[in-house]
Amino acid sequence: MTAPAPLPAPDGRMTQHPAAQDHPWLVAGAGLGGLALMHAWSLHPELQSQPLTLVEQSLTLSEVGAGVQLGPNATRILRQWGLEPALRDLVCQPELIQARNAQGQVVGELPLAQAVEQRYGSPYWCVHRGDLHRVLLQAVQQSVQRGDAQALQLGSTVEAVKALPQSEGSGLQVGLRQQGRELEFVKAQALIAADGVWSAVRRSHWPHSVWKDSDQVAYRTLVPMDQVPPAWRAARV
Known part of the structure; x- marks a missing residue:
């Protein structure tokens, strides 16, 4: 698995279905x-005709991080979504998980690979976050290009959320700011916050709900297998 380069994305203007102008469903954040x-929405027979707009503050989409482990509950869904062919050459299937003590001694093992597939009907995958993000983004862009009711709007940040006045019915007023422009309020049926740890939506509604620094730091990286000492070259995690 290698860290992919950022994937070029459409410009910041909205690529949208005409129906998306009238009370769309909004999603904040184009991460995983x-x-x-958005991809699941485009596949659902009762939702795919409903306008959904995903807004993302960045103008170029990429996913930072290292590896992510996907259990059979997740890989089953990715298969149902038809994404396995695109992911097949990007994932690996470890043989087992090992738990070790501070001296490096193995204190427990959990078989994976064929054992997981046989028991749960779906595999256990390890994949780079950037690779998974790229595959999902390509699937979303394909639905937008097909002219589905989904739209992807880059360079836009959700800065405010409030309920519509009762005289205007149910729904929300969502304040969006495109880069270099003034704040603009749009109407939405609902807003789904997927804008990460530093969520602007959460700060807007729950200003006292903040992450506390644990003073613990974990550093992660990727090393090509041919550069790893021979004793460590094993399909286990």
Whole structure:
């Protein structure tokens, strides 16, 4: 698995279905969660005709991070979404998980690979976050290009959310700011916040709900297998 380069994305203007102008459903954040939701929406027979707009503050989409482990509950859904062919050459299937003590001694093992597939009917995958993000983004862009009711709007940040006045019915007023422009309020049936740890939506509604620094730091990286000492070259995690 290698870290992919950022994927070029459409410009910041909205690529939209005409129906998306009238009370769309909005999703904030084009990370793994936001893209997965949008792709699932485009496949659902009762939702795919409903206008959904995903807004993302960045103008270029990419996913930072290292590896992510996907259990059979997740890989089953990715298969149902038809994404396995695109992911097949990007994932690996470890043989087992090992738990070790501070001295490096194995204190427990959990078989994976064929054992997981046989028991749960779906595999256990390890994949780079950037690779998974790229596959999801390509699937979303395909639905937008088909002219489905989904739209992807880049360079836009959700800065405010409030309920519509009762005289205007149910729904929300969502304040969007495109880069270099003034704040603009749009109407929405609902807003789904998938804008990450530093969520602007959460700060707007729950200003006292903040992440507390644990003073613990974990550093993660990827090393090509041919550069790893021979004793460590094993299909286990």
